[in-house]
Amino acid sequence: MREQVKHLQHQLDWFKKQLFGPKSEKRVYDPAEQGELFQPADAP
Incomplete structure (x- = not known):
């Protein structure tokens, strides 16, 4: 029981x-070299 x-x-x-x-x-x-996923013009 103690072992359990x-x-x-x-x-x-x-x-x-x-x-x-x-x-x-x-x-x-x-990282700085990664950049943005969406460019400002592409952002909704």
């Missing part, structure tokens, strides 16, 4: 890290 609780706690910690931890997708990365 330990395993489930480990899983819970992993899920919390996945859900609330820092993610690379959340970082703002805007």
Whole structure:
């Protein structure tokens, strides 16, 4: 029983890290050489 609780706690910690931890997708990365997706004339 204790081993199962330990395993489930480990899983819970992993899920919390996945859900609330820092993610690379959340970082703002805007290289200057990339340019704009829409030119001002093309923008709606």
